[in-house]
Structure formats: C-alpha cells, structure tokens
Amino acid sequence: xxxxxxxxxxxxxxxxxxxxxxxxxxxxxxxxxxxxxxxxxxxxxxxxxxxxxxxxxxxxxxxxxxxxxxxxxxxxxxxxxxxxxxxxxxxxxxxxxxxxxxxxxxxxxxxxxxxxxxxxxxxxxxxxxxxxxxxxxxxxxxxxxxxxxxxxxxxxxxxxxxxxxxxxxxxxxxxxxxxxxxxxxxxxxxxxxxxxxxxxxxxxxxxxxxxxxxxxxxxxxxxxxxxxxxxxxxxxxxxxxxxxxxxxxxxxxxxxxxxxxxxxxxxxxxxxxxxxxxxxxxxxxxxxxxxxxxxxxxxxxxxxxxxxxxxxxxxxxxxxxxxxxxxxxxxxxxxxxxxxxxxxxxxxxxxxxxxxxxxxxxxxxxxxxxxxxxxx
Numbered sequence: 001x002x003x004x005x006x007x008x009x010x011x012x013x014x015x016x017x018x019x020x021x022x023x024x025x026x027x028x029x030x031x032x033x034x035x036x037x038x039x040x041x042x043x044x045x046x047x048x049x050x051x052x053x054x055x056x057x058x059x060x061x062x063x064x065x066x067x068x069x070x071x072x073x074x075x076x077x078x079x080x081x082x083x084x085x086x087x088x089x090x091x092x093x094x095x096x097x098x099x100x101x102x103x104x105x106x107x108x109x110x111x112x113x114x115x116x117x118x119x120x121x122x123x124x125x126x127x128x129x130x131x132x133x134x135x136x137x138x139x140x141x142x143x144x145x146x147x148x149x150x151x152x153x154x155x156x157x158x159x160x161x162x163x164x165x166x167x168x169x170x171x172x173x174x175x176x177x178x179x180x181x182x183x184x185x186x187x188x189x190x191x192x193x194x195x196x197x198x199x200x201x202x203x204x205x206x207x208x209x210x211x212x213x214x215x216x217x218x219x220x221x222x223x224x225x226x227x228x229x230x231x232x233x234x235x236x237x238x239x240x241x242x243x244x245x246x247x248x249x250x251x252x253x254x255x256x257x258x259x260x261x262x263x264x265x266x267x268x269x270x271x272x273x274x275x276x277x278x279x280x281x282x283x284x285x286x287x288x289x290x291x292x293x294x295x296x297x298x299x300x301x302x303x304x305x306x307x308x309x310x311x312x313x314x315x316x317x318x319x320x321x322x323x324x325x326x327x328x329x330x331x332x333x334x335x336x337x338x339x340x341x342x343x344x345x346x347x348x349x350x351x352x353x354x355x356x357x358x359x360x361x362x363x364x365x366x367x368x369x370x371x372x373x374x375x376x
Contacts, residue, residue, distance in 0.1 A: 007061075009045070019054045019055070024062070026062050027071070028067065053083075057085045058086050065093075080094070133329065133333050143255045144260060159261045159264050161261075162269075165227065165230070166262075171273075184288075185281075186286075189202055202289055203295075203299075204308075210278055211313055214281065215277045225353055228331040231332060239340055258332070271321050273320065282304070311374050319363075323364075335348065
C-alpha cells in the first residue's frame with residue numbers, strides 16, 4: 001500500500017471532553033509547500049489553538065522534519081500539550097525545539113556605569129580611528145616617496161581621472177554657490193556700512209572675507225559633500241564586490257593605486273577651485289555693490305589689490321591644498337573600513353562626509369590661530 005504524501009489532520013470527538021486530533025501523511029517542507037494542502041492545514045490548526053484539552057496523536061505521521069514540528073509547536077503555544085502521543089523518532093524534534101525556546105537571552109545590565117561604559121566605548125573607537133588615520137597618512141607618505149623615485153611608473157591615469165571628477169566636474173556648483181554667497185554678503189554688508197557712511201569699505205570687507213575665509217571653506221565643504229562621498233562610496237563598493245581583496249591577491253597596493261592618486265588630485269584641484277570660487281563670489285559681490293551702493297566694477301577691481309594683501313591670497317591657496325588632502329584622507333579612511341554589506345556602505349558614507357566637513361572646519365580654525373598676525 002503506497003504511503004500518503006499529503007499531510008492531513010483528522011478531528012474527532014473525544015470521550016474526555018475535548019477533541020482527538022490525529023495526524024498522518026508526510027509533514028515535511030516539500031509536502032507542506034503545496035498551496036492547497038497548506039491552506040487546509042492552517043485553517044484546521046487555527047481552530048485548535050485555544051483548545052487546551054485536545055488530545056494529539058502524531059504517531060501516524062510517516063515522516064516529519066523541523067518545519068512540520070514547528071507548525072505543531074506554534075499551534076500548541078510553544079508548550080507541550082498534556083495529552084500528546086509521539087512516535088520515538090519524533091521525540092528528538094520536539095526536544096530540540098523545546099530546548100531552543102528555553103534559552104535565556106541576557107539582558108543588558110542597567111546601572112550607574114552604563115553611561116560611563118558608553119563613553120568609554122566611544123573614546124576607544126575615537127582612538128582606534130585616530131590610529132588608523134595616522135597609519136593611513138604614513139602609508140600615503142611612503143607611496144609619495146615611491147612615486148617621486150619612479151615617476152614614470154606612477155598612476156598618472158588615476159590622478160588625471162580624479163582631477164577631472166573632483167575638480168572639473170565641481171566647477172558649476174562651486175561657481176553658483178560662490179556667486180550667491182557673494183551677493184548675499186555684499187547686500188548685508190552694504191546695509192550696515194551705509195548706516196555709518198562707510199560704503200567704500202565694502203571692497204575691504206568683501207575681499208578679506210571671501211579670499212581668506214569663505215572661498216576656501218565653501219569650496220572645501222562642497223567638495224567634501226560631493227567628491228568625499230563619492231570616494232567613500234567607490235571604495236565601499238569595491239569592498240562589497242571584493243575588488244579590494246582581488247587587488248591584494250594580484251599584488252596591487254591599495255595605497256599606491258587608489259589612495260595616493262585621490263590625495264594628489266584633491267591637493268591639486270582644491271587650490272584651483274578656491275580661485276574659481278573666490279572669483280565667482282567677488283563677481284557676485286560686485287553685482288550687488290553696483291545695485292545697492294552704485295559702486296562701479298572698475299572701482300571694485302582697482303581697490304581690491306590694495307584692500308587684500310597678497311599674503312591673504314596665498315593663505316587661501318594653502319588652505320585649499322590642505323583641505324583637499326584632508327578630505328581625501330578622511331574619505332579613504334572610512335571607505336577602507338566599510339564592511340561587505342550595504343548597511344555599512346550607507347553608514348560609512350554618511351560618517352565620512354560629516355567627519356570630513358568637521359575636520360575642514362577644525363583645520364580652518366587652526367589656520368586662523370596660526371596666521372593670526374599675517375596679511376593685515
């Protein structure tokens with residue numbers, strides 16, 4: 001007589017005030033996957049969930065796996081019924097499910113030290129990042145020395161590509177933001193200077209603020225949000241797709257082929273972007289000065305060299321180079337620490353952008369303190 005493959009439940013009245021449930025057939029995943037049979041079983045099992053007096057007889061089941069046993073276990077409310085009859089081979093399934101359900105999940109201890117522990121973990125993570133960042137700087141320094149010794153073997157194509165992506169393609173957004181910032185700053189300054197009769201000092205105020213501070217800072221923040229996130233995402237995707245591991249297997253250095261070209265490209269591109277952003281901001285300031293104070297563009301251009309000493313211009317260019325290298329290093333640092341999953345990729349990219357902008361602002365504060373007496 002062939003063995004029935006379809007899982008079935010037979011419900012009949014029981015003499016001891018309840019329902020007698022007999023199971024037969026094959027209670028394995030391939031049989032339970034059939035849609036019609038599974039819908040019928042779910043309907044029957046749903047009616048038995050609140051029946052604590054039901055008598056269960058599973059000895060007629062031909063074969064069972066953990067999926068079938070879990071169906072019964074969920075119907076019983078994750079506890080054995082008082083009236084249960086099992087075959088000897090079935091006892092092992094329910095014993096394992098019962099043991100797994102009794103595992104106690106440790107709860108985090110709540111106490112006075114919890115906040116101290118959180119702070120300690122944050123500090124440990126900070127010092128770990130600092131150690132990794134310092135090691136990355138040392139690796140880039142070694143790669144630069146190797147590049148200086150053998151320039152013909154250097155990654156010129158990678159450097160050129162990064163200059164194009166981080167520099168040339170950022171010209172539009174930096175010019176637009178710089179122009180608008182110049183317009184806004186000129187309008188606000190003109191309103192205050194007019195009250196004191198100091199209209200002619202708008203050139204001094206606008207030139208110093210844009211060339212020394214706002215130009216480099218605006219360009220760096222835009223590049224950190226645009227190119228910094230791109231660098232981190234690129235390295236993160238290479239981690240997810242195991243391209244970084246493949247490069248190591250082939251003997252290709254990550255630092256020489258991936259990190260150093262990005263650092264050099266941003267160190268070259270950022271001073272040029274600073275000049276571009278300064279020019280756009282000053283043009284915006286001249287337009288607003290003409291409209292608000294009727295200052296001609298010729299007067300603006302003639303007074304600008306006297307109002308802004310050359311040292312401020314050089315400080316702005318130096319800031320651009322330093323900011324570019326910091327953005328590239330921070331972005332590469334977090335890109336190499338991304339794990340092989342999409343969640344880590346998104347979190348690492350966000351952290352890289354926020355950290356890069358924060359580092360740029362800190363570096364700008366250091367520049368302001370160090371060069372406090374220069375350029376005035």
